[in-house]
Amino acid sequence: xxxxFKNVGQTLQYSINWPxxxxxxxxxxxxxxxxxxxxxxxxxxxxRRPSLKHxxxxxxxxxxxxxxxxxxxxxxxxxxxxDPHFRSLIDxxxxxIYNEKVVSETNSKADMxxxxxxxxxxxxxxxxxxxxxxxxxxxxxSSISTLIQNNNPSQLxxxxxxxxxxxxxxxxxxxxxxxxxxxxxxxxxILGQSFxxxxxxEIVPMMTDTGEGEIFQEVDxxxxxxxxxxxxxxxxxxxxxxxxxxxxxxxxxxxKLKQADRGYYAGPxxxxxxxxxxRFKDEGVRCNLLTGEEIIKDLDSAGNPAGITSGxxxxxxxxxxxxxxxxxxxQMMSDPDRGWAWTNALLGVRSREVHLCGExxxxxxxxxxxxxxxxxxxxxxxxxxxxxxxxxxxxxKGLKGLSKGDCIVAFSKxxxxxxxxxxxxxxxxxxxxxxxxxxxxxxxxxxxxFNSGECDVIVASDAIGMGLNLSIDRVIFTxxxxxxxxxxxxxxxxxxxxxxxxxxxxxxxSTGGEIPKGSITTFDPQxxxxxxxxxxAPIKYLEHATIWPPDEICASIMTKLPPKTSPTVLLNxxxxxxxxxxxxxxxxxxxxxRLTVLKIFEDMDNIQFFDKLKLSNAPVKDLALVKRAFSxxxxxxxxxxxxxxxxxxxxxxxxxxRCITDEKFNLELYESLYNIIMLxxxxxxxxxxxxxxxxxxxxxxxxxxxxxxxxxxxxKRNPYARKIPLSxxxxxxxxxxxxxxxx
Numbered sequence: 001x002x003x004x005f006k007n008v009g010q011t012l013q014y015s016i017n018w019p020x021x022x023x024x025x026x027x028x029x030x031x032x033x034x035x036x037x038x039x040x041x042x043x044x045x046x047x048r049r050p051s052l053k054h055x056x057x058x059x060x061x062x063x064x065x066x067x068x069x070x071x072x073x074x075x076x077x078x079x080x081x082x083d084p085h086f087r088s089l090i091d092x093x094x095x096x097i098y099n100e101k102v103v104s105e106t107n108s109k110a111d112m113x114x115x116x117x118x119x120x121x122x123x124x125x126x127x128x129x130x131x132x133x134x135x136x137x138x139x140x141x142s143s144i145s146t147l148i149q150n151n152n153p154s155q156l157x158x159x160x161x162x163x164x165x166x167x168x169x170x171x172x173x174x175x176x177x178x179x180x181x182x183x184x185x186x187x188x189x190i191l192g193q194s195f196x197x198x199x200x201x202e203i204v205p206m207m208t209d210t211g212e213g214e215i216f217q218e219v220d221x222x223x224x225x226x227x228x229x230x231x232x233x234x235x236x237x238x239x240x241x242x243x244x245x246x247x248x249x250x251x252x253x254x255x256k257l258k259q260a261d262r263g264y265y266a267g268p269x270x271x272x273x274x275x276x277x278x279r280f281k282d283e284g285v286r287c288n289l290l291t292g293e294e295i296i297k298d299l300d301s302a303g304n305p306a307g308i309t310s311g312x313x314x315x316x317x318x319x320x321x322x323x324x325x326x327x328x329x330x331q332m333m334s335d336p337d338r339g340w341a342w343t344n345a346l347l348g349v350r351s352r353e354v355h356l357c358g359e360x361x362x363x364x365x366x367x368x369x370x371x372x373x374x375x376x377x378x379x380x381x382x383x384x385x386x387x388x389x390x391x392x393x394x395x396x397k398g399l400k401g402l403s404k405g406d407c408i409v410a411f412s413k414x415x416x417x418x419x420x421x422x423x424x425x426x427x428x429x430x431x432x433x434x435x436x437x438x439x440x441x442x443x444x445x446x447x448x449x450f451n452s453g454e455c456d457v458i459v460a461s462d463a464i465g466m467g468l469n470l471s472i473d474r475v476i477f478t479x480x481x482x483x484x485x486x487x488x489x490x491x492x493x494x495x496x497x498x499x500x501x502x503x504x505x506x507x508x509x510s511t512g513g514e515i516p517k518g519s520i521t522t523f524d525p526q527x528x529x530x531x532x533x534x535x536x537a538p539i540k541y542l543e544h545a546t547i548w549p550p551d552e553i554c555a556s557i558m559t560k561l562p563p564k565t566s567p568t569v570l571l572n573x574x575x576x577x578x579x580x581x582x583x584x585x586x587x588x589x590x591x592x593x594r595l596t597v598l599k600i601f602e603d604m605d606n607i608q609f610f611d612k613l614k615l616s617n618a619p620v621k622d623l624a625l626v627k628r629a630f631s632x633x634x635x636x637x638x639x640x641x642x643x644x645x646x647x648x649x650x651x652x653x654x655x656x657x658r659c660i661t662d663e664k665f666n667l668e669l670y671e672s673l674y675n676i677i678m679l680x681x682x683x684x685x686x687x688x689x690x691x692x693x694x695x696x697x698x699x700x701x702x703x704x705x706x707x708x709x710x711x712x713x714x715x716k717r718n719p720y721a722r723k724i725p726l727s728x729x730x731x732x733x734x735x736x737x738x739x740x741x742x743x
Contacts, residue, residue, distance in 0.1 A: 050115055050203060054125035064102070064117070066095040068128060078128045079137070079161065085183075090160065093187035094121070097195055116199040120153070120191070123198075127157040137161050144170055152603070153194050160187055205565045205573055224547050224586055225372045228318065228348030236375040237353045238346075240330075242360045243382035245501025246516075252380070253326045253355040257308065258285050260324040266313040266345060268329045268338075270294070271440035271468070277310040290315050292619065293681040314341045314617075318550075322351035330358035330366070331494070331542065336590040339546030343586070346545075347373065361494060365542045368585055386504045386516035390532050394522045395476065399423050405473030406457045407464065409499055411482040413437065413667075414720040419459045419478070421718060433712060434460040434468070437621070439674050441705050443468065446712070462499055475503040477522045480530035496534030548589040549574065551613045558609060567612045568598050596620075600627055601634035611637065618682060625650075625672040626679070633683055636690055644693030645680045645700060655703045660710045666719035670708050677701045 052060070059065050068090075070076040080087050102110075102117045127133060140158035142165040163186040171181050175189060225232065241249035254276065257263045267273045270291040277296070280287040289296040290311035298306035313327065325345075333342035346354065346369065354375075356366060363379065370377040395401035399422060402408070408423075410416050413435050420431045432446040432455035443463070449455040451471045462482070464470060477499075481488045491499075504518020520535065522528040549557075558570055571591055598616045601607060607615070615637075620630050629650055636643050646652065652673065659665045677700055684691035 050119045050122075052118055052122045054129060055118060055122040056125075059118070059121065064098050065121075066091050066098070068121075068125065070129075076129070078133055079157065080128050086161065089183050089187045090124075090191075093184055093191050094124075096188050097191050101192070101195055112199065112203050116195055116203045119198050119202065120195050123153040123156055123194075127154070133157065142166055153198055156190070156194055160190055163187070163190065200562070201566050201569050205561045205569045223372065224343070224549075225347050225369075227549060227553055228344075231318075231348050231350050232373065234350060234352070236351065236373070238366065238370055238375045238377045239353055239355045240363065240366060240377070240379045241355060241357045241382065242363060242379065244359070244384045245498055246386060246388075246504065246518075247382040247384050249380075249382050250326075250328055250357045252382075253328075253357050256353070256355060257324050257326050258283075260322070261307045262320075262322045263308045263324040263326070264316060264322055264349075264351075265308075265310040265326045266316050266328060267310070268313060268332055269440065270312055271443060272328070273310045273312050274440070275469075280308065280310065292685065293678050295685055313345055314338075316341075316345045316349055318344070318348040318350065320350065322349070324353045324355065325349045325351040326355045326357065328357045330356040331362050332358075333362070333365075333545045334542045334587075336546060336587075337593060340548035340589045343545040343547050344550065348550075359494065359498075359539075361539050361541050363541070365545055365585065369545065384501070386518060388501065388504055388518045388520070390500075390528070390535055391519050391521040394525055394528045398523055399426055402427060402429060402457055402476075403474075404429070404453070404456045405471065406476055407470065407472040407474070407502065408457065408459045408476045408478060409462070409464070410459060410478045411461055412720075413461075414718060415478065416459050416461060417715065417718045417720060421715060423457065423459070429456040431455060432458045434458060434463055436461055436463045437671050438463075439671075439705050439708060442708050442712070445709055462495065464499065464502055470502060472503050472518065474519045474521065475500050477520070477527055477531050479524075480527045480534070490530070491534060493534040493537035493540060496531055500531065500535055544584055544587040546589050547586045551610065554613060555610060566602055567609065567616065568595055568602060571595065571598075571616075596622070597630075600631050601638075604634055604638040606638040606640075607634065614686060618679060619675070620679065621672070621675045623668070623672045623675065625669070626675050629676040630679055633679065633691070637683075637687060640690065642690055642692055645677065645691075645697045646693070650676060652700060655700060655707060660707055661714065663717065663719065667708065667711055668719065670704055670711065674701070674704045674708065677704060 056069060058069075068080055070081070080090070097120075098117060102113050127136075130136070136155075137158045140155060140162055142159065142162040144166065163183065168180045171177075171186060172179070175181050175185060177185075181189075239253075241253050243249045254265065257265060258280070265273070265276050267276065270293065273291050274289065274294075277287050277289040281298075286298045286300075286306035286308065288298050288306050288309040288311075290309050292312060292315060300306075313332075316325070327342060327345055327349075330342060330346070333339045333346065335342075346356070346366075356362070360381065367377065399419075402423065408419055410419060416433055416435050420433050423429055423431050432450040434443050434446050438446070446455075446458070447468050447470055450458040451469070458464075458470065458472070464472075477496075480491050480496075482491060482495075483489075500520040502518075503520055504516040520531060522531055554570060554574065557574060558565065561570065561573070571594065575588055575591055594616045597618055597620050598612065600620070601615060602612060615634060618630065620626055629648065632648050632650075650673070651669075654665050654669065655673070677697060680691055680697050681694070681701075684694060684697075
């Protein structure tokens with residue numbers, strides 16, 4: 001191994017040349033500390049036992065139980081304990097299922113049928129113990145389709161409770177009876193359907209021997225680098241640009257990209273991809289734009305697109321060859337949700353040079369990956385362009401101590417908008433706001449108001465950490481904790497450095513050689529102490545990169561599993577096997593969001609398997625209106641229809657000037673509509689024959705952005721201070737009274 005060191009201005013540069021033989025099997029023969037897992041080596045890699053999270057342990061050790069027991073659990077009250085009729089029906093019907101489907105099996109399927117029985121009971125236990133069961137039963141809507149398909153065991157108890165909501169004639173036809181069926185017959189039918197679904201979709205794929213292990217002759221799952229054989233054939237050069245916020249690392253990488261004939265900038269946000277696209281166009285550099293929602297081709301007179309593209313990291317074409325690819329914010333490769341996109345791009349992009357821009361915390365893991373791939377590695381390290389200090393004491397006058405150029409950081413929409421209203425009430429300062437669910441275009445507008453001086457201060461979430469150039473003099477933390485979706489957690493030192501580093505932003509047009517200066521403070525002494533500790537903490541190096549196999553590899557596994565195995569089962573099967581990987585360099589992607597999206601459309605039989613994998617990556621926000629709209633969009637795909645956005649029964653009527661001043665139509669409604677519109681563009685890029693009339697969709701998008709901007713500007717009270725669910729009927733009544741429409 002050869003190393004060279006040299007100083008280039010503020011840059012410390014060194015190169016590492018790995019051995020020429022880049023094949024993993026050769027590298028593995030060396031005494032290298034990275035030890036890739038033995039997962040997937042056995043032909044029986046997929047044979048596992050189902051997880052039984054709710055089943056009492058005594059049921060695993062004793063003969064089959066037909067009652068549901070809650071011994072040792074205090075104050076358990078549910079429909080089973082309170083309703084003798086329900087208890088009698090489910091106890092008796094589940095005994096019928098056991099006798100019919102489990103006892104009768106004496107062949108090789110007996111074990112799988114036994115585990116199916118346990119899993120069925122585990123589902124029922126989980127629902128009976130759910131504290132929200134009563135509400136879920138009340139909101140459950142029975143339908144003929146759910147009765148026939150019966151493919152969601154997680155809603156089994158509400159389905160049983162609501163059996164009488166299905167017309168008797170439907171039951172007679174379904175059970176082929178000339179009389180109305182009894183409650184016991186209905187329960188036995190539903191439980192039997194659920195048993196068959198669990199057996200076919202969960203237990204058989206999980207416990208089936210794959211035979212000869214031919215999957216592993218096609219794909220080496222023990223080494224993600226081998227998922228991308230074309231990239232492994234290339235002699236690539238990885239060039240790292242590492243340093244703190246405001247060190248000019250991305251700027252230097254972009255200067256190289258401009259000179260390439262074929263290149264790609266991969267950013268973490270559509271907003272940032274658009275910013276680079278606009279910058280290149282302003283500088284006379286031909287450039288395309290490629291994001292999940294937007295494609296713009298810069299065509300010459302002969303119809304040839306530009307050689308350089310700015311886009312999001314998920315859209316990097318791994319089948320194309322490039323001269324230079326820039327992967328920005330490379331530390332995101334450890335993000336549990338989206339990190340796989342950076343890791344796959346790093347491992348799979350087919351480019352002579354791959355420029356990696358990000359924090360120094362990524363250096364050790366990139367070195368390890370470079371060794372696995374056999375790529376040459378050069379490291380350029382930069383110092384911050386400007387001074388940054390943490391003030392000795394917090395703001396003594398609270399909000400009245402704010403001054404022009406301040407950025408106040410909070411971590412919830414409610415808190416951000418509360419602060420905006422309070423600052424404008426208690427001071428003479430005009431406030432801009434930025435938070436994650438605002439449309440990117442609105443964030444740019446708010447940033448422009450702040451940078452131009454039209455707004456004096458800005459209140460923002462950690463969304464300012466990347467993707468926006470802000471002329472911030474001082475960053476003020478309101479807290480040192482944030483909610484991660486489950487609990488309050490402390491900000492990491494990386495979070496604090498990334499956010500605090502936005503103060504004193506270097507401006508390329510600075511005159512007189514003045515070095516920008518930034519400062520950090522808080523409103524509270526304890527928060528200030530935590531922030532100081534975070535800023536001064538040593539670098540915490542990344543321990544792993546997040547991975548997930550490309551869809552092509554998932555599909556190759558699917559061919560080895562039983563027919564009609566669902567995508568959810570496939571993803572969970574792969575996840576369970578990858579979790580056995582003893583190598584800590586790579587960590588499995590968090591599937592929670594993907595599986596949540598899958599539930600919306602997975603039961604639509606007319607959507608192909610590849611399409612379901614593709615749709616599971618759709619950017620669907622966890623909002624009721626957005627999920628309903630996405631379900632309608634997926635129905636369009638299933639039925640192979642051609643539709644414009646305005647043909648869907650969605651409340652686009654509220655995109656009306658008269659709604660701007662009416663606080664009944666709040667920001668969350670318009671943020672939901674904006675997400676729906678962007679989902680339509682996302683789908684149109686992938687299914688252009690199904691989703692049409694993009695001009696009308698663009699008009700709706702611009703109008704929605706305008707209303708959100710105006711509502712922020714005219715904000716008189718916080719719409720998130722108290723959230724009251726609005727029924728669909730009430731919503732339309734209020735809308736119609738506002739716009740003068742009668743039904």
